[in-house]
C-alpha cells in the first residue's frame with residue numbers, strides 16, 4: 001500500500017497553495033478527480049488569441065490581497081488604461097434606453113439601502129435571522145418612489161435588476177435565503193473590488209502554483225477519493241481512491257489529509273466518504289447542511305463585430321412589461337423543435353437575463369451573460385448553440401437591432417452545477433447558517449488529538465469566503481498547521 005505523509009484532496013487553488021506551502025521535503029500526493037488543475041478556476045482557449053475564464057475571472061482587492069500581489073508580479077493584471085471603457089448601456093424591453101445618470105442614481109440608492117441594512121442589522125442588533133429580501137429591496141423601492149427623477153414605472157424593473165445582480169454576487173437561489181446579518185458583516189478584500197485580468201485570464205496564476213510542484217508523480221489526475229477511515233491503532237488514515245482512467249480502486253495510507261473539495265461536493269458526498277467516521281460526521285454535518293452553495297453560470301458570446309455602443313463596458317436589461325411574452329423568432333422556434341426543448345424555457349430565460357459584460361481584455365468582441373439560481377441550472381441542459389442564440393436574440397430585441405445581422409460566431413457556456421466534483425459555484429451565508437457553521441466547517445478533525453484531516457477551500461474562510469483569495473489562504477493555513485505538527 002502506498003504511503004504519503006500528506007494527501008491533498010483536490011487540485012483547485014486551495015490544494016495547489018497547500019502543495020506549494022508543504023514544499024519539496026514533505027512527502028505529499030495531490031489527488032484530483034478531474035483531468036485538469038484549477039477546479040473553479042478554469043481558463044479555456046475560445047479562439048486563436050482569445051482565452052476566457054468560465055469560473056473565477058476577477059481579482060478582488062488590490063491593497064492587502066495576496067492573489068493581487070501574485071497576479072501583479074506575474075504582470076497579468078489589466079491596467080486601468082487598458083480597461084478604460086466604463087459605461088453601462090441600459091436597454092429597456094419597451095425599446096427605450098435609460099439615461100446613465102438615472103442608472104447611477106439607482107446604483108447609489110441600492111448602495112445606500114445596503115448601508116442602511118448594515119446599520120440596522122449589525123451582528124449585535126438581531127438574534128433571529130433576517131433575509132436580504134426582508135429589508136433591502138423594500139427600502140430601495142421606498143427611496144426610488146421618493147425620488148422625483150425616477151418615474152414610477154421604473155421602480156419594479158430597477159428593483160428586479162439589482163436583486164439579480166445581488167444574487168449573482170452572492171451566488172444564492174433567492175435573496176430570501178441570503179442571511180442579511182451575515183451578508184452585511186462580510187469583509188470585502190480592501191481596495192478595488194473587481195480587477196480584470198489580461199487575455200490569458202487566471203491561467204498564468206495556476207501555472208505559477210504548478211511550477212512549485214516537483215515533476216515526480218506527486219500530482220495524480222483522474223483520481224477520486226471515495227472513502228476515508230482513521231485507523232486508531234496505527235494512527236494512520238486509509239484513503240480509498242478511484243482511479244477513473246483505469247477503472248479500479250486503490251488504497252493509500254497517510255498521516256494527514258488536506259481536504260479542499262467544494263461545499264457543493266461535500267453536501268452531496270460527505271456522508272458516504274466519511275461513513276466510517278461518525279465523530280467527524282457529527283462535527284460537521286449541520287454546518288454543511290446549513291451553509292448555502294448556489295449556482296452562477298456564464299454564457300460567452302463571441303462576435304465578429306461589435307454592434308453595441310463602442311464605449312460600453314456592460315449592458316443592463318430592464319424588463320418593463322414582464323407579463324408580455326417574449327416573441328420568439330422563427331429561426332429560434334425551429335431550433336427549439338430540433339432540440340426538443342419547450343419554448344417556455346425561452347420565456348424564463350428572457351425574464352431572468354439582466355446583464356451582459358463586455359470582456360475588456362481583448363479587441364475581439366465578447367459578451368458575458370450571467371445566470372444565477374434555478375435558471376442557471378436549467379441552462380446547463382441546453383446546448384451551447386441554443387442558449388447562445390437565446391441570449392443573442394433577447395439582447396438584439398432590447399437594443400432594437402435585427403438579430404440576423406451579427407450572429408455570434410462562437411458560444412461557450414459553463415456548467416458548474418452538473419459537474420459532480422463541484423456541484424455549484426460558491427458558498428453564501430444562508431438564513432439557516434451562522435458564523436459558527438463556517439467555523440465548524442473549517443475545524444480540523446483530530447480523533448487522536450493530532451489534526452488528521454484539515455479542511456480548506458473557499459467555503460472554510462471566515463471573512464471573504466467565495467473568493468480565490470479565501471481558497472488560497474485556507475490552503476496555505478492548512479499546510480502550515482501540518483508543518484508545525486510534523487516538526
Ligand SMILES: Cc1cc2nc3c(=O)[nH]c(=O)nc-3n(C[C@H](O)[C@H](O)[C@H](O)COP(=O)(O)OP(=O)(O)OC[C@H]3O[C@@H](n4cnc5c(N)ncnc54)[C@H](O)[C@@H]3O)c2cc1C
Nearest residue numbers: 010012013014033039040056057058225457458467468471
Ligand atoms: C462562475 C464562477 C465565477 C467566479 N468568479 C470569481 C471571481 O471573479 N473572483 C474570485 O475571487 N472568485 C470567483 N469565483 C470563486 C472561485 O473560483 C472559488 O472560490 C475558488 O476557485 C475555489 O477554489 P477551491 O480550491 O476552494 O475549490 P475548487 O476550485 O472547487 O477545487 C476543489 C477541487 O477538488 C476536486 N475534487 C472534488 N471532489 C474530489 C474527490 N472526491 N477526489 C479528488 N478531487 C476532488 C475538484 O475537481 C476541484 O478541482 C467564481 C466561481 C465561479 C464558479
